Amino acid sequence: MKLDTSPIAAIATAPGxxxxxxVRASGKNLGPLIETLFPGAKxxxxxxxxxxxxSASGEVIDQGIALYFKAPHSYTGEDVLELQGHGGPVVLQMLLARVLEAGMASGLRLAEPGEFTRRAYLNDKLDLAQAEAVADLIDASTEAAARSASQSLSGAFSQVVHKLVDQTINLRMLVEATLDFPEEEIDFLEKSDARGQLAAIVESLDHVxxxxxxxxxxxxxxxxxLVGQPNVGKSSLLNALAGSDVAIVTPIAGTTRDKVTETIQIEGIPLNIIDTAGIRTVDEGIDVVERIGIERTWxxxxxxxxxxxxxxxSLGPSRADEEIVAAFPANVPVVCxxxxxxxxxxxxxxxxxxxxxxIYLSAHEKLGIDLLRKELLRIAGWQQTGESLYLARERHLIALRSARRHLDVAAEHAAQNDQSLDLFAEELRLAQDQLSSITGEFTPDDLLGVIFSRFCIGK
Known part of the structure; x- marks a missing residue:
């Protein structure tokens, strides 16, 4: 991928x-910028x-700390200059404007979202999984998520992926070397224990x-x-799960007119609990606002x-409850x-x-709430294994699933024990490509653009 080497600058701290x-700047040579900002200073x-x-006229904007990191010993692998001053929005904007003005001659420009981390990736300071972990650590909403993101940032996830790639490459080397000697193909699978090696790779991949x-x-x-007829206790259950009165509870039907969302944690897993308007199956007594609320519920x-x-x-099932169940989408877990x-x-x-x-419970008396929490964890597939977890993204899971499918096909070719070693080798290559895409060794440029565009500016 071609790297834009023009120097960049941005405010690196959160707005407000x-x-x-x-204010951070990065580029191949920031010597002229430093000399312009601080004449005579070393x-x-x-x-x-x-x-x-x-300022350019000598007026003091702020007083603070300047930190200079000489390439390649910096976050981006380029020269990096950080100016740490007071955190007022106006002061920081003035300071950023001064930095951009001072670097105008060298082509200094405002950084795009995620461009500092993108340069760290392109300059081999981080692999792609580690770069994504930077954003995940910033966005972590729970302590468990932050710990897992930190694990990935340290390279733990990348290391296990690299190990899988190395195992796959080693098996590929054996297979492709054997292709040069066709008379040896019949004995290859047995002599090299190719099937055993493949089974070990699959087992490791499944664990990851x-x-x-x-x-x-x-x-x-x-x-x-949360779904149900009016006054069945949806808002009370939301309050019981949240541990506070986040939703209004009254005996009046239709109190909840729009969704109320509360994020809670169970064993470190964030759950977005959404209370919705009660569903009535007849039009009588429903005003326009409540009707809109019901539409939003669905x-x-x-x-x-x-x-x-x-x-x-206390009332038992009704025909209206059956009609509600009949309208639920397929393949979505339901807890009644x-x-x-x-x-x-x-x-x-x-x-x-x-x-x-x-599940039988009482939201008002908080009886059986723990049973519901455990069931939600079960549905989530959560298991307390005591192992370190990797804060994976959907693209990582897709790549791992795809690699697994290619290994399954490779196993089918290995089981045939005939002239299928070339197909065996090809499936191993495809599995390797999928695994390598996780760390960015085999990743399309357009995917990189999507990934880094979601970062905040200044990171």
């Missing part, structure tokens, strides 16, 4: 007021220099996938939608990862919750069934 703000690499930041899939949950979480149901269908245990057991006399319980899992 703060005690400290940072900034020693990797040393903090307390110095005034002045399980860790990555669980890590993806820490990043994405689940969208859990819109949320269509995007749900899990549906919590609430029913009133019999609420208000404090009025019905039931005890907290979980009853698995083919169509759904049935």
């Amino acid at each position: 007021r703060g005690g400290i703000g940072v 900034l020693a690499p990797r040393h903090a220099t307390y110095i005034p930041f002045t 996938f399980r860790q990555a899939a669980q890590g993806a949950l820490l990043r994405e979480g689940l969208n859990v939608v 819109g949320e149901v269509g995007k749900a990862d899990v549906i919590l269908h609430l029913l009133d245990a 919750i019999w609420n208000k057991i404090d009025l019905s006399g039931h005890r907290p319980a979980v009853e698995p069934a083919e169509d759904a899992t049935y």
